[in-house]
Amino acid sequence: MERIVTIERFILDNQPEYAAGDFTALLYDIALAAKAIAAKTLRAGLVDILGQAGSTNVQGEAQQKLDIYADQIIAKLCDHTGRLCIMASEEHEEIITIPSGYQKGRYVLVYDPLDGSSNIDVNVSTGTIFGIYRCLDWDHRGRLEDCLQPGNKLIGSGYILYGTSTMLVYTTGSGVHGFTLDPDLGEFLLSHENIRIPEPGRYFSGNYSYQDYWTKGVKIYADWLAKGGEVEPPLSGRYIGSLVADFHRNLLLGGVFMYPAQNNYPEGKLRLLYEAAPLAYMIEQAGGYASDGRRPIMNIVPEKLHQRTPLFIGNRRLVEEAEILIAANP
Numbered sequence: 149m150e151r152i153v154t155i156e157r158f159i160l161d162n163q164p165e166y167a168a169g170d171f172t173a174l175l176y177d178i179a180l181a182a183k184a185i186a187a188k189t190l191r192a193g194l195v196d197i198l199g200q201a202g203s204t205n206v207q208g209e210a211q212q213k214l215d216i217y218a219d220q221i222i223a224k225l226c227d228h229t230g231r232l233c234i235m236a237s238e239e240h241e242e243i244i245t246i247p248s249g250y251q252k253g254r255y256v257l258v259y260d261p262l263d264g265s266s267n268i269d270v271n272v273s274t275g276t277i278f279g280i281y282r283c284l285d286w287d288h289r290g291r292l293e294d295c296l297q298p299g300n301k302l303i304g305s306g307y308i309l310y311g312t313s314t315m316l317v318y319t320t321g322s323g324v325h326g327f328t329l330d331p332d333l334g335e336f337l338l339s340h341e342n343i344r345i346p347e348p349g350r351y352f353s354g355n356y357s358y359q360d361y362w363t364k365g366v367k368i369y370a371d372w373l374a375k376g377g378e379v380e381p382p383l384s385g386r387y388i389g390s391l392v393a394d395f396h397r398n399l400l401l402g403g404v405f406m407y408p409a410q411n412n413y414p415e416g417k418l419r420l421l422y423e424a425a426p427l428a429y430m431i432e433q434a435g436g437y438a439s440d441g442r443r444p445i446m447n448i449v450p451e452k453l454h455q456r457t458p459l460f461i462g463n464r465r466l467v468e469e470a471e472i473l474i475a476a477n478p
C-alpha cells in the first residue's frame with residue numbers, strides 16, 4: 149500500500165525549525181478554508197452561489213458570490229486564532245485587523261481569496277493565492293507596514309487550485325510540495341513532493357489579443373516565445389485566463405506566463421502583494437524565476453496594498469530573456 153501522507157503530517161514532519169506551533173497551525177487553517185471553498189466550488193452549478201453578487205470590490209470588479217464566500221471563510225477561520233497580527237485581502241480596500249477581543253499573533257496573512265473568479269460560471273479552474281510574513285514589531289496590533297513587505301521576506305506562500313481535482317501547493321522555504329484533496333477522506337494527501345520546474349519550458353501563456361498595447365521590447369519577446377525562441381522543442385501557446393491554473397501547468401510542465409504593462413494596465417494587471425510575490429517565492433523555490441520585466445519580483449517593496457505589477461514568471465531562461473529583450477528595446 150502506498151504511503152499515505154496527509155498535509156497535516158507533512159507540515160509537522162517538515163515544519164521549519166523556527167516555526168512554533170502557530171505557523172504550522174496557520175497552514176492547517178488555510179487547508180481547512182481550502183476544503184470549505186472547494187466544497188462550494190464543486191457545487192457552484194447546483195447551489196445559489198453562481199453568478200455575480202451584485203456588488204463590486206475594491207478593484208471595481210464585479211464580485212462573484214463565490215469570491216465573497218471564499219474571502220469570508222478565510223478571514224473568519226483565521227481572525228480569532230491568535231496566530232495573526234493582521235490580514236490583507238484582494239476583496240478588502242483596507243487591512244483586516246484582528247478583532248480587539250482576540251490575542252494578537254506573530255504572522256501576517258495576505259491573500260487573493262478566489263483569483264480568476266470570472267471563470268466560475270463557465271467551469272474553468274480558479275484559485276486561492278496566499279502569502280505569510282512575520283509581523284514586524286510587537287508594540288502594535290498589526291499595521292499596514294506589516295503587510296507592505298517584499299517577497300524576499302515571505303516565510304511561506306502557496307495556492308489552492310480548484311480544478312479537475314483540488315490541489316494545495318505550498319512552500320515554506322524548503323521546496324515546493326503539492327497535495328491533492330481526496331474527496332472521500334476530506335484530506336489533502338501528498339501527491340507532488342518537491343516540485344521542480346522542468347527544463348526546458350514547454351508552454352508560453354499570454355493574452356496576445358493585447359499585442360498592440362505592448363511596448364516594443366515586449367512585442368519582440370512575445371514573437372520570440374511564439375516562434376519557439378532558441379529552446380527546443382518550440383513552445384506551445386496555452387492561456388487559460390486564470391493565473392493559478394496557468395501558473396500550475398507551467399510549474400509542472402515548464403513554461404512562462406506573462407502579463408506585461410500595457411495601455412489598459414500601465415502598471416500591469418496582477419497584484420504584487422497577494423498574487424505575484426507569493427507565486428514568485430514558489431517559482432524560485434522550484435528553480436524558476438519571476439520578474440516585472442526589469443528586476444526580480446521578490447525584491448519589489450510594495451507601497452500600496454493593491455499595487456499592480458507586470459509579471460513574467462516561469463523557467464529562469466525564459467524569464468531572463470524577457471529582461472534582456474525589454475532592456476535592449478526600450
Ligand code: P6P
Nearest residue numbers: 263264265266355389390391392
Ligand atoms: P485577461 C483573472 O481575472 C486574472 O486576474 C488572472 O487570473 C488572469 O491571469 C488574468 O486576470 C487574465 O486577464 O486580461 O487576459 O483576461
